[in-house]
Every structure is written in structure tokens, then in C-alpha cells.
Amino acid sequence: MTNETLRVFTGHLWDGLSDTLLRDAAVAVRGDTVVFAGPRGALDIPETARVTETGGVLLPGLIDLHVHARPGYLGWFLAAGVTTIRDAANSLDLVAALRGAQDPSPRVFAAGPLLDGPRAFFRQFGPGAVHEAGDGHERRAGAWTVRHPDEARAQVRRLADLGVTHVKLYEQLDPQSFAAAAAEARRLGLPVMTDLGLAGTRGLSGAEVDARQALAAGVRSIEHVSGYALAYRRMGGDPLGRTLDPARLGELAARTVAAGTALVPTLSVHEGLAEEDAPDLGQLPLGTLKGPVMAALRAQWARTHPLGAGARRVARADRRMAHEMLRRVAALGGTVGAGTDTPASAFNLPGGGLHRELELLVAAGLSPLQALKGATSAAARILERPDLGVLRPGALADFVVVAGNPLEDVRRTRELRLVVRGGQALSPDALRDTAAAHDVPAQLSSSGRVRAAGPGPAVPPGSGTP
Numbered sequence: 001m002t003n004e005t006l007r008v009f010t011g012h013l014w015d016g017l018s019d020t021l022l023r024d025a026a027v028a029v030r031g032d033t034v035v036f037a038g039p040r041g042a043l044d045i046p047e048t049a050r051v052t053e054t055g056g057v058l059l060p061g062l063i064d065l066h067v068h069a070r071p072g073y074l075g076w077f078l079a080a081g082v083t084t085i086r087d088a089a090n091s092l093d094l095v096a097a098l099r100g101a102q103d104p105s106p107r108v109f110a111a112g113p114l115l116d117g118p119r120a121f122f123r124q125f126g127p128g129a130v131h132e133a134g135d136g137h138e139r140r141a142g143a144w145t146v147r148h149p150d151e152a153r154a155q156v157r158r159l160a161d162l163g164v165t166h167v168k169l170y171e172q173l174d175p176q177s178f179a180a181a182a183a184e185a186r187r188l189g190l191p192v193m194t195d196l197g198l199a200g201t202r203g204l205s206g207a208e209v210d211a212r213q214a215l216a217a218g219v220r221s222i223e224h225v226s227g228y229a230l231a232y233r234r235m236g237g238d239p240l241g242r243t244l245d246p247a248r249l250g251e252l253a254a255r256t257v258a259a260g261t262a263l264v265p266t267l268s269v270h271e272g273l274a275e276e277d278a279p280d281l282g283q284l285p286l287g288t289l290k291g292p293v294m295a296a297l298r299a300q301w302a303r304t305h306p307l308g309a310g311a312r313r314v315a316r317a318d319r320r321m322a323h324e325m326l327r328r329v330a331a332l333g334g335t336v337g338a339g340t341d342t343p344a345s346a347f348n349l350p351g352g353g354l355h356r357e358l359e360l361l362v363a364a365g366l367s368p369l370q371a372l373k374g375a376t377s378a379a380a381r382i383l384e385r386p387d388l389g390v391l392r393p394g395a396l397a398d399f400v401v402v403a404g405n406p407l408e409d410v411r412r413t414r415e416l417r418l419v420v421r422g423g424q425a426l427s428p429d430a431l432r433d434t435a436a437a438h439d440v441p442a443q444l445s446s447s448g449r450v451r452a453a454g455p456g457p458a459v460p461p462g463s464g465t466p
């Protein structure tokens, strides 16, 4: 028994799983935990309870499954209703800074440095960006290289000892090291996320592991729908051709679902690469915020967005593959998660970008319900954290209140009224003010060399000082 005050929030409820809203509902919280979520009439509210009549829709806090966060804008996520982020690669020093953030901030799940092959793409970020066993860059590097399966297993164990919550495997790993790392991670209970490269990055030129091999290795999620272009080519097709073969796509989708692997398509990344025009960010949470962080983001986008006609065409082929696969995987009952890759590609707004991602997932063919699950209950399954992403008794009290029904129009998630993180109710306006007060991190972006590299981590690991 605890004598902490019971807090009750009333409104309509979407619990992260149900097909419809529960009208006239209540959520009761004690400490940081949900103790009741259901019809208001079924809750016996004691005199001592603190009741907040929200007049809105309560839903689980949003989860962004693909972020490369910086302390300077960590608070932006929470201000946008994103209560959890999965960091997809950062140096150990940056992970420590993220976890030590003083202001209210989202829960951070962190891979720490990703594992890549000896020709690691991260080398372009300069000395210290890549760690090779014994070179002293362990804490500063955003990528660790491995040369053979024994080294892969050893580095996964090292990461596990350092407290990472999942492992990120990258595009230049050889197939044996990839499989060994994935098996070791599974043995240690760490889910694996992987970026195998796109046609527009190194996915057809340097990457050795394709989506089929990654599925066979038992990865938890494939990011950007990477590795499918290579798999498609190895199946005899042309991923850049005028049309794609439904039979090959269907086989890839069926394999994905059978493996229990989720897609995190990061359509925001594909949009930033495939589209000539900048989207209107003014409709997104914090989209109109001014200040040094926004200025630094805009400067980075100005460098990464311009592409030649050929590269833009390849980016459109990558986006086509992403659309085809996510539709098919969802239709077969597979899992599609919501992630943005903030800030790696153009126009990805920390926090606000996830709302755009939801809209893009719906435009690509998901129902609002499927898209919302991808940022709540399905995202929590990808994190292997059943206490997140749902509003049910026993869950952590991370939720948001929005003005309208997002199951009817997914853009209603932008109309934030309240953010609750670990039972602490926070006003979006106050969170926005805190976010606006932050100074710019030392370096948000890398040099213009990123332009040629396309998506992937545009932030130079290790060079940003918190």
C-alpha cells in the first residue's frame, strides 16, 4: 500500500490497443503508475483524489523509435508529446549526457555506438568517430568496428555491460559478423535494430547483408526499409526499375512478418530526400519556435536537402520500396513502427517530426489506428517494454491529452493539451518555454560531406558537446 495521492484524469480514452475510443473515461495514477483506465462510472473516486477534467482524448505518450538525440533539444520531444525515444546511435559520452539531462525529458532508450564493418561510413566524421578495439576512442565514438564474428560477439557483450538497451547493427558488417552480433544480442536479451543501407546510400554499393539475411538473423526492427533494395536485386529484380514485381515484394513482406521483425520506415527521411519542396513545419508542435537550435537545424537542412536529379530519382525509388513494403507488411498483420531519424535528414523537427511521420504513414496506406499503434503499443513491443505504449493498469503513467479524436484524423495528435510523464503532469506551454530557453548544442550537424551520404546519422558522433 502506498499513501501517495490518487490523481484522476477524465476524458475520452484510447488505450493504445482498442479499435475505438472509450467515451467518458477516467485514468487514475498513483506515483508513476496507472492504476485504473476505463469507464469513469466504474471508478470509485475517493474524496482525497485530485481530479483533472481534461475535456480531451487521453492516449499513451508517443514513442519515436529512431532518433539521434542531443541534450540541446531533448526537451523538444516531451513538449511535442513524445515521452519516449529510442536513440539509434550516439557515443557513450552523449548517451550519458542525454540520461543526465536536468529538465523534464523523455525516457531515453539508447543503443550507444552502432556496430559496423572496418569500412565504416562513420569514418567520414573524422578522427575519433570510429572506435577500433584498443584505440582509446571508446567513449567518444558513435561507431565501433568489428572485423570477424568473435569480435562482434565481444563488442555486443561490452555494450551490454555498459548498459545499452538495444544494439544497432550497421550496413558494412559482413554477414557472419552480423549474424554473430545478432545472436549474441538475443542471448543477452537486447533487441537489435538495423540499418542495412538504401539504394541512395550504400545499400547497393558496399553493404553485404540484405533484408532476408537480417530477418534470418532475428533482428527486432529494420530501419528505413533498408536492405530490401539489395534483397530485391539478389532475387533478380531491379529496385530502381520503372515498376516493381508484386510477387517479389509479397515474398519479402511474408518473410518479414514470419520473422516477427518490425519495419520502422522513417518516411520523414524518405520525404526529405525524395521531395524537392520543403514541407510546412508551422503546423507541427514547436514548428514555429525560433532560436539557436532551430537556426542550427535549418542550417543543417540547407546543406542536406539539395540533391541532384539522379540522386532524387534514386531517393524516390527508395521511398517507393518503403511504401510498398509497409503496406504489405501491415496488411499481413506485421508490425510497422513510427520513427523519424531526427535530425539526420532534412526537415525532421525534434518531437514535432513524429506527428508528421504519423501523417505520412496514413498517407502511405495505414489506418490512423495502425499508425498510432506504431507510435504507442507496437513501438513498445519493439522496445520489448510492455509497461509502455498502453494506458492500462500497471503501465507507466506516460500519456498525453489531445483536443480531438486522432483515430478519425491522425493530425489531431498535434493539438496537445497535457503531457504526463511518469505520473508528472506537464503543460505543453511550459515545456515549450523550457525548450526555447536552451542554448544550441556545440554542433548539431556535420560538415557538408553528409550531403553526398544521404540518410543515416548526419550527426557526427562524439563531436557534439552537451
Ligand SMILES: [Zn+2]
Pocket (backbone or CB within 6 Å): 066, 067, 068, 088, 341, 344, 456, 457
Ligand atoms: Zn538513424
